[in-house]
Amino acid sequence: MVTVTTITVLVAWTGLSVAQDKNQALVGAAARMDLNEAQTLLGEGADVNAKDRNDRSALMMASVRGALDMVRLLLEKGADVNATSKNGETALLSASGRGGFEVVKLLLENGADVRARDKKNQTALMLPSWAGHVEVVRLLIEKGAEVNARDENERTALMWAAEQGHLEVLTLLLEQGADANAKDKNGETALPEASRKGLAEIVKLLKAHGAKE
Numbered sequence: 416m417v418t419v420t421t422i423t424v425l426v427a428w429t430g431l432s433v434a435q436d437k438n439q440a441l442v443g444a445a446a447r448m449d450l451n452e453a454q455t456l457l458g459e460g461a462d463v464n465a466k467d468r469n470d471r472s473a474l475m476m477a478s479v480r481g482a483l484d485m486v487r488l489l490l491e492k493g494a495d496v497n498a499t500s501k502n503g504e505t506a507l508l509s510a511s512g513r514g515g516f517e518v519v520k521l522l523l524e525n526g527a528d529v530r531a532r533d534k535k536n537q538t539a540l541m542l543p544s545w546a547g548h549v550e551v552v553r554l555l556i557e558k559g560a561e562v563n564a565r566d567e568n569e570r571t572a573l574m575w576a577a578e579q580g581h582l583e584v585l586t587l588l589l590e591q592g593a594d595a596n597a598k599d600k601n602g603e604t605a606l607p608e609a610s611r612k613g614l615a616e617i618v619k620l621l622k623a624h625g626a627k628e
Contacts (some may be wrong), residue, residue, distance in 0.1 A: 438465030448482040463492045472498045478506040481515035498526045501609035503533035512542030529558045536567045544572035547581040562593045569600040577605035595626040
């Protein structure tokens with residue numbers, strides 16, 4: 416026999432299911448950079464801070480894709496700029512690794528924590544240093560990023576930049592006080608790796624700043 420209570424529960428469950436569908440659709444729209452769909456879903460009540468099964472929010476999805484208009488929309492609708500995924504990544508970490516300068520700038524203007532770390536202890540500064548995005552590196556430093564922060568392997572942004580041969584990024588980091596003799600968990604500095612890779616200009620620059628084997 417169907418009771419009033421049963422009907423109430425079913426209606427409530429159906430409503431929850433529809434809401435969850437809209438929330439997941441919003442994350443998907445952000446991932447596809449479909450601004451019109453995102454606007455429609457938000458207008459229909461989708462949760463701007465909803466996450467997928469990996470705890471990635473719509474803002475993270477838009478940020479990693481450099482979708483500036485989508486990021487702006489989500490922030491205007493109240494997206495949590497410092498929300499984290501399962502691996503501890505924030506929208507800022509997502510955007511900085513991709514090199515999306517305008518997205519990084521917008522996130523910072525809206526309160527993104529420039530010193531946030533993921534579960535590997537990586538910071539937003541390390542990712543663009545490895546990828547060679549010098550303007551993003553400069554912006555992050557200007558906003559207070561820790562130049563000598565270390566990841567879970569005790570590696571710094573300088574080490575990441577040096578091993579990839581990014582001379583301009585390395586120069587900037589050194590100018591901003593990066594330690595040329597910082598050692599990783601194996602007791603190695605940036606110099607030996609650069610030497611092994613035959614990165615002559617990197618080796619020259621590191622030695623000019625007092626780097627030792």
